[in-house]
Amino acid sequence: MTYVVELVEHAPPVSVPLPDALGRAIAGLGIVDAVPDACDPGRWSLRAGSKVGAVAVTVPGHGETYTLRIVPKMPVARLFFLLGHSLDPAGSWRDGEVDVAEDEDLMPAFAHAVERQIDRALRQGPLQGYRVTEESSPLVRGRIREAEQIRRRFGATLPVEVRYDEFTVDIAENRILRAAVERLLRLPGVPREVRRRLLRQRSRLADVATLVLGRPLPEWRPSRLNARYHHALGLAHIVLENASPEHGPGGLRIDGFLFDMNKLFEDFVTVALREALRGTGHVARFQDLHHLDHARVVRLRPDLVLYTPDGRPCAVADAKYKAEKPRGYPEADLYQMLAYCTALGLRDGHLVYAKGSAEHTAHRVRHAGIVLHQHAVDLDQAAEGLLADVKRLANRMLSLA
Known part of the structure; x- marks a missing residue:
């Protein structure tokens, strides 16, 4: 028997009946925040965080499957724009190749998108x-x-x-595509028609070896020869890197796929900023390694550091989908940005949030001469508006630099 529990990203907790073993497994895996309901034994309080998607958990010996569907707050088409721009700012893979308008749920839309890209890659036959x-x-x-x-x-x-x-044909590129197809066929929420198409893609890759679970993905290098595979491989990596573990505590079987909205927002903001700054002579680097102390023990990895043409850091930015407010440290993001500015010798630091998580403001740090800017990007607008917001942010960073 299958039970479906639907949650909304960052929504209030929902109380649902769950076996204790399943509740503990969900809590341990970190899929959602799960705690026993103190007022009603046999029920668990579930609250979704920044991960969206679907996970099916099968209880051994009971024949029961619980499917957790975590719905993003933004429309699926908007989520795909963020994803697509992160993978390919030119937008060539989205034009006419992935139509998600007919899919209102995330998993059907994503499975459809991956299948379309793999079909496009294999249209001329598997690469050799x-x-x-x-x-x-x-x-x-x-x-x-x-x-x-x-x-x-x-x-x-x-x-x-x-x-x-x-x-x-048994090369790294085809192995990754086949692994993504195999993974999608095991996920909950994939429509029957999409499964039929995925089976067709698997038959095209029948002569390709399957990857061993738990081992790193094989390496491949972009080139002119494998150019038609690039978009499909980008989505395949997302499938394989965001898949849930297949086995949980107590023999529970887990099949699922979860987007981390924190990572998706970070990737979109950094790539969009880099594109907005292209042609200015400055160089934007992602996750560059720096150190806070002279002994080079405390590592710092800002999301984006902007360098002048002669190689000096002139601006730093960090993207935050939600404001981090751990107990006792309600301004953790500001402390982190202050450390970045201090280590890089900068007078301005930029925190970029999704609108609604933090307000647009600036904080001048006492005795330091450092200003910490908080910017808000409104995700509830069309693609043109989103990119315009990022362009204005890029111009602001340049003017302050």
């Missing part, structure tokens, strides 16, 4: 390339691995330990 192969062979092919031949064969001439370059 050279892959280094090491094996025991009855024939000499490529180079003989002499050390392995001696160690394994003790002087025998056959079989031969060889190493050669094989021209095949």
